[in-house]
Amino acid sequence: MTQHQRLLIIDFGSQVTQLIARRLRELNVYCEIHPFNHVSDAFLRDFAPRAVILSGGPASVCDAGAPMPPASVFTLGVPVLGICYGQQVMMHCLGGRVERGEGSAEFGRAHVTPADDPLDLLEGWFESGREQVWMSHGDHVAALAPGFAVYGTSPGAPFAITADKARRFYAVQFHPEVHHTPRGARLLGNFVALAGFTGDWTMGAYRDEAIRAIREQVGDGKVICGLSGGVDSSVAAVLIHEAIGEQLTCVFVDHGLLRLGEAEQVVSMFRDHYNIPLVHADESALFLGALEGVSDPEKKRKTIGRLFIDVFQKHATETGGAEFLAQGTLYPDVIESVSFSGGPSVTIKSHHNVGGLPEKMGLKLVEPLRELFKDEVRSLGRELGLPESFIGRHPFPGPGLAIRCPGEITSEKLDILRRADAVYIDQIRKHGLYDEIWQAFAAILPMRTVGVMGDGRSYDYALGLRAVTSVDGMTADYYPFSHEFLSETATRIINEVRGVNRVFYDVTSKPPGTIELE
Numbered sequence: 001m002t003q004h005q006r007l008l009i010i011d012f013g014s015q016v017t018q019l020i021a022r023r024l025r026e027l028n029v030y031c032e033i034h035p036f037n038h039v040s041d042a043f044l045r046d047f048a049p050r051a052v053i054l055s056g057g058p059a060s061v062c063d064a065g066a067p068m069p070p071a072s073v074f075t076l077g078v079p080v081l082g083i084c085y086g087q088q089v090m091m092h093c094l095g096g097r098v099e100r101g102e103g104s105a106e107f108g109r110a111h112v113t114p115a116d117d118p119l120d121l122l123e124g125w126f127e128s129g130r131e132q133v134w135m136s137h138g139d140h141v142a143a144l145a146p147g148f149a150v151y152g153t154s155p156g157a158p159f160a161i162t163a164d165k166a167r168r169f170y171a172v173q174f175h176p177e178v179h180h181t182p183r184g185a186r187l188l189g190n191f192v193a194l195a196g197f198t199g200d201w202t203m204g205a206y207r208d209e210a211i212r213a214i215r216e217q218v219g220d221g222k223v224i225c226g227l228s229g230g231v232d233s234s235v236a237a238v239l240i241h242e243a244i245g246e247q248l249t250c251v252f253v254d255h256g257l258l259r260l261g262e263a264e265q266v267v268s269m270f271r272d273h274y275n276i277p278l279v280h281a282d283e284s285a286l287f288l289g290a291l292e293g294v295s296d297p298e299k300k301r302k303t304i305g306r307l308f309i310d311v312f313q314k315h316a317t318e319t320g321g322a323e324f325l326a327q328g329t330l331y332p333d334v335i336e337s338v339s340f341s342g343g344p345s346v347t348i349k350s351h352h353n354v355g356g357l358p359e360k361m362g363l364k365l366v367e368p369l370r371e372l373f374k375d376e377v378r379s380l381g382r383e384l385g386l387p388e389s390f391i392g393r394h395p396f397p398g399p400g401l402a403i404r405c406p407g408e409i410t411s412e413k414l415d416i417l418r419r420a421d422a423v424y425i426d427q428i429r430k431h432g433l434y435d436e437i438w439q440a441f442a443a444i445l446p447m448r449t450v451g452v453m454g455d456g457r458s459y460d461y462a463l464g465l466r467a468v469t470s471v472d473g474m475t476a477d478y479y480p481f482s483h484e485f486l487s488e489t490a491t492r493i494i495n496e497v498r499g500v501n502r503v504f505y506d507v508t509s510k511p512p513g514t515i516e517l518e
């Protein structure tokens with residue numbers, strides 16, 4: 001749908017391919033990531049990229065059947081940048097030689113120094129005579145393809161930076177997209193500049209384009225938007241309302257798994273502040289009834305997803321036959337869902353939003369945020385005038401407290417969890433930490449523990465507290481609260497919430513943990 005100058009990232013399965021996209025978006029360059037096995041010659045022709053980046057990846061070009069791009073990547077006449085595995089692919093395809101890693105693998109920090117000959121990609125890059133970069137490769141280039149020369153070396157990588165100036169092919173062994181290559185963004189900036197990108201990807205332009213696309217998709221049809229009160233669905237709703245006004249009805253499903261006071265806040269924001277038609281569907285009895293006795297997390301998500309759709313479909317009929325369901329699906333949801341091995345079995349994680357949409361659904365999806373990262377959604381929200389208090393809210397999962405209550409869900413546990421979570425978040429706000437944290441929440445653990453309170457013995461629930469920092473929810477680190485904060489918070493929770501006698505703080509990063517406990 002986009003009219004912007006486009007860059008294509010061909011993904012070979014690196015853990016950090018998404019970071020390439022993020023760096024480029026920060027440079028106001030529109031790009032899309034597509035797995036190598038979805039990129040055919042015809043796809044390339046239609047996509048018409050102004051430049052192509054070949055990502056890193058875990059495979060070895062020395063293996064039979066190694067992932068390769070279509071041959072026409074190198075005859076399009078546009079600049080191509082190969083990163084790590086992408087460099088090896090380039091050499092392999094263009095007549096160079098790659099050798100297996102035995103003994104020459106290199107992981108971690110390295111320093112690259114320039115060769116004598118200048119290169120447009122490196123314009124202003126070697127400020128201090130050498131640059132720190134992040135290496136992570138097993139195999140290495142042993143002989144350059146014809147036309148290529150070396151423009152930067154490190155002690156362990158004689159071909160750290162290589163290029164064929166005439167064809168504007170660039171290939172680097174390190175990862176410019178990661179934070180450990182501190183000036184990597186500058187290098188990517190040089191690449192898009194030499195490819196002629198003018199930085200035309202702005203939020204204002206995106207908003208106008210998205211509104212046009214929504215009108216085109218929906219025509220005079222009716223749309224219902226599943227509202228969770230989180231940033232994504234709120235921004236989607238306001239954007240769609242701007243596009244089609246009264247054709248939109250928001251349905252806020254209270255599944256009985258919301259936090260304290262959440263339903264009231266959402267209703268007042270949309271109905272009173274925005275005057276957007278809103279159905280507040282209190283379906284807590286339906287959801288909690290179906291979840292009774294269910295402790296498997298996947299079953300919880302599937303049950304909740306199925307009921308969400310039933311409820312949406314019911315309201316689609318009641319609102320005069322809506323044919324569209326709008327969701328706040330984000331780009332990482334879309335990308336994460338495309339399996340590396342590809343093929344027909346790819347799973348689309350637009351489902352993630354409501355915990356698993358059924359395969360067959362009578363409603364067509366409207367997903368105006370599917371090209372955006374979370375922080376971009378926040379800037380779009382600002383562009384649309386949403387209050388800062390809403391834009392800055394921590395993400396909250398579609399299945400709500402169900403996945404913060406490991407094991408069986410009971411109304412007693414939910415009640416304790418709601419009150420404890422409210423105290424925890426209040427503590428975080430009081431200490432001015434809310435905006436530093438990506439997401440913080442309490443979870444009620446599936447165990448009882450012995451305590452001593454007053455002169456008596458208690459046998460109550462234990463609570464887990466989680467707070468993480470993250471850029472996009474894909475990776476995360478636990479937030480390093482002070483001991484004072486933790487003990488003050490634990491004391492407050494135990495004093496103020498009956499039923500809890502012990503508090504744990506989760507110090508696991510993602511990976512290996514996930515953000516939610518289930």
Ligand code: XMP
Nearest residue numbers: 352353354355395397398399473514515516
């Ligand atoms: P995990 O736990 O996978 O979470 O590290 C990453 C982010 O996604 C949210 N999350 C969900 N959101 N439906 C959602 O709408 C889900 O089933 C779901 N599971 C996790 C989580 O809160 C975090 O922001």
